[in-house]
Amino acid sequence: MADTPAVTANGYCTNTAPVPGSVRSTNTSSLGSKFARLNNRPYADCPCGRTAIGVTERGNLQRHKPPRE
Ligand SMILES: [Zn+2]
Incomplete structure (x- = not known):
């Protein structure tokens, strides 16, 4: 699937919506x-x-x- 968000000219991802269900809190030891x-x-x-x-x-x-080169 071509579901990859666009990237700005300076290399930043334009997507701001988290993958559903991926949000979690840091409790992070x-x-x-x-x-x-x-x-x-x-x-x-x-x-x-x-x-x-x-x-x-x-x-x-x-x-x-x-994460692309
Ligand atoms: Zn992204």
């Missing part, structure tokens, strides 16, 4: 110290393939770049 600073912030996955993106209070994904 299990994710390692790398994510400790995101404590208590929800995060979600994007259809572009990027995972663990922070989610705003409005439920939108924070600006991110898709």
